[in-house]
Amino acid sequence: MFFPISNSHISPLYLAAIGFLIGVLGGFFGVGGSFIAGPALRAVGLDWNFAVGTDLAHIVGKSVVAAKRHRALGNVDLKLGLIMAVGTMGGAEVGAQLIQMLKRAGNVNFVVSIVSIAIYLSISTFMIWEAWRTLQFQKKRRPRTKTPGTAAKRDESSFSHRTKAIQRLRLWPMISLPASGVKAISLWVIILVSFIGGLFSGFLGGGAGYIRMPMLVYVLGIPTHLAVGTDLFEIIISASYGTFSHALKGNVDILIALVMHTGAAIGAQIGAISTQYFAGPKIRLAFVPLPLIGAAIVIYTLFTGHKL
Amino acid sequence: MKADASKAFRAFVIELGVYAVFVTGYFFLVLHFLAGWLQDIHLHHVRIYAFVTIVLIIGQAVVLESITTWLFRLIRGRSE
Numbered sequence: 001m002f003f004p005i006s007n008s009h010i011s012p013l014y015l016a017a018i019g020f021l022i023g024v025l026g027g028f029f030g031v032g033g034s035f036i037a038g039p040a041l042r043a044v045g046l047d048w049n050f051a052v053g054t055d056l057a058h059i060v061g062k063s064v065v066a067a068k069r070h071r072a073l074g075n076v077d078l079k080l081g082l083i084m085a086v087g088t089m090g091g092a093e094v095g096a097q098l099i100q101m102l103k104r105a106g107n108v109n110f111v112v113s114i115v116s117i118a119i120y121l122s123i124s125t126f127m128i129w130e131a132w133r134t135l136q137f138q139k140k141r142r143p144r145t146k147t148p149g150t151a152a153k154r155d156e157s158s159f160s161h162r163t164k165a166i167q168r169l170r171l172w173p174m175i176s177l178p179a180s181g182v183k184a185i186s187l188w189v190i191i192l193v194s195f196i197g198g199l200f201s202g203f204l205g206g207g208a209g210y211i212r213m214p215m216l217v218y219v220l221g222i223p224t225h226l227a228v229g230t231d232l233f234e235i236i237i238s239a240s241y242g243t244f245s246h247a248l249k250g251n252v253d254i255l256i257a258l259v260m261h262t263g264a265a266i267g268a269q270i271g272a273i274s275t276q277y278f279a280g281p282k283i284r285l286a287f288v289p290l291p292l293i294g295a296a297i298v299i300y301t302l303f304t305g306h307k308l
Numbered sequence: 309m310k311a312d313a314s315k316a317f318r319a320f321v322i323e324l325g326v327y328a329v330f331v332t333g334y335f336f337l338v339l340h341f342l343a344g345w346l347q348d349i350h351l352h353h354v355r356i357y358a359f360v361t362i363v364l365i366i367g368q369a370v371v372l373e374s375i376t377t378w379l380f381r382l383i384r385g386r387s388e
Contacts (some may be wrong), residue, residue, distance in 0.1 A: 001335075004347040012335060057365050064369035065376070240362055247358035254346060254361045255339055258368055262331045265372035266324070269380065 002247050006050045006253035013289065014044065019058065021265030026264070027271020029287050030213045030261035032059040032235055034206025035294040037260075046256070054260075056241045059207055066268035070229030077179040077222070077230045084230075085237035087194025088201065088212075089307035092238065095202020113302045120295035122126040123214055123246060124288045130218070131285035140283070155305040158184030163221035180222045180230075191221050195223065196302045198238065210291045217284065224280030229272075323379050330375060 001012045018040045022033035027052050034055050041051040156283050171186035197212035209231055217229035246252050275283060351355040 004343055005350050017329070057361055059366040060362070061372075064366055065373040068370075068373050069377075095342050098332055159318060197312040240366075243365070244358050244362055247361045248354055250350065252358075254357075254364055255343060257361075257365055258339065259335070261365065262334065264328055264373065265369065266376050269373070269376045 001259070003253055003255050005255060006046060006054070008044070008046055008050075008253075008256075010044045010046070010256065012259045013188075015259045016263030019062070019231045019265075020267040021263075022058075022260075022271075023066070023241060023264035023267020024061050024271040024274075025142065025267075025290070026062050026209075026232070027069065027268040028228070028237075028274050029283070029290060030066075030231035031207070031209030031290060032063070032207025032239065034059070034212075035290070035297060038206070039297060041256075046253075049249075049251045050253050050256075053243070053246030053249070053251045055206070056239050056246055057252050057254055057257035058260045058264060059239045060236060061257065062264035062268050063232045063239060064172055065265045066272050067229060067232040067236055069269050069272035070225075070232060070275075073225075073229070073272065075229030075272075075275070076233050077177055077226055078233065079175075080177050080180060080220075080222070081230045081233035081237070083187070083190050084194035084197075084212075087191040088198035088238040089241055091198020091200075092202035092242065093198075094195075094203075095199040098199075098203055102273035103196055105124035110302075112137075112204060113298050116298050117295050117302075119200070119204075119211065120291035120298070120308075123210060123291045124295075126218075127214060127284050127288050131281045131288075134281040135285070138279075160221065163218060166219055167221055177222075180220075180226050181219055185220065194234070201238065201242075207239055209235065210287075210294060212252045213287070214284075217280075224283050228275060228283070245246045319383050323376075323384050326379055326383075327376065 002009055005206075010098065018037065022037055025031060025033050025036070032055075036057065037055040038051050041055060046054070067076060075116060099112070166189060167182065167185050169186050169189065171188050173187050174184045175187050175190075176182065176184055193215045194212070196210050198214065200211050201208035213227050213231050213236070216222040216231060217224055222230065246256075278286070338339070344358070349360065
């Protein structure tokens with residue numbers, strides 16, 4: 001199929017299949033999936049600028065589908081998502097400015113690569129440790145229940161004592177998040193978490209769900225299922241902003257995004273529904289390979305000089 | 309357990325088949341007619357293009373979400 005906007009020939013089946021895969025991952029983990037979509041679009045010859053912008057447009061569509069499904073399952077905290085969108089957009093702008101500064105200094109690729117590898121590996125290592133510890137603790141304490149949607153949604157974390165300490169910080173204004181079961185938390189902590197997510201999004205590209213979803217769970221104390229749904233809702237707003245900005249620069253082939261999204265729409269539904277059948281720590285443990293894939297891609301790019 | 313899994317898999321294959329028919333029709337009807345117009349505004353009216361981009365992707369998401377939800381309910385006979 002010929003796509004005149006980016007002047008490229010790409011099989012629609014390939015695009016729908018990639019969209020489907022990213023949709024499943026996004027619906028299940030609450031991530032945008034840029035670490036797969038970017039290289040997959042590059043692999044069929046799409047220019048890098050179009051790959052980034054088009055991927056963002058596709059992320060918007062996929063997140064709408066997955067967030068709607070998560071909302072139906074009671075997994076979206078709208079109040080938290082709206083507050084986070086503000087911090088994310090601010091962080092994304094600062095991240096983009098940092099990239100411009102590094103470009104002027106002439107060492108952008110090396111610095112971004114090293115930072116991203118360190119971040120990806122740290123997230124994976126921490127999540128393996130925490131999810132494994134929580135699962136071991138649960139095994140010792142009580143027999144497993146397998147009822148989907150009830151016991152599976154009850155969430156625990158071996159890091160919760162730290163989370164509670166963060167929630168006790170009295171930095172005015174304090175707000176409550178009843179949908180997430182958080183009685184009081186400083187608004188500044190939420191803004192800081194979303195700002196960091198946005199910073200990485202602007203600095204490393206993509207939606208940065210790989211860092212935002214763990215921070216929602218470990219820093220703000222949001223149950224994993226709600227963190228996935230809320231992250232997706234927040235991604236709709238921040239990725240729309242990114243898409244609009246890239247579209248103004250001529251970097252979005254909306255036809256490619258629409259075709260990818262036909263696969264993502266069904267994949268995102270399947271991913272979102274599947275979260276009902278897994279407890280929080282298991283979702284977090286299954287999340288671990290995603291940042292590792294990101295790290296592998298960056299290491300490959302750093303050593304070979306070929307951008308995937 | 310095995311029977312449930314095979315039933316779910318069969319339902320999923322039917323869903324994919326019906327969905328593929330919808331999507332193929334969509335490719336040929338909508339995208340074919342939109343391509344020329346979108347290319348034109350991409351080149352000459354970039355602000356309108358940026359706005360249309362957001363409207364199209366969100367619009368498609370809402371429509372496809374409704375279709376997939378409807379298919380899930382129709383074929384499995386319940387809300388997942």
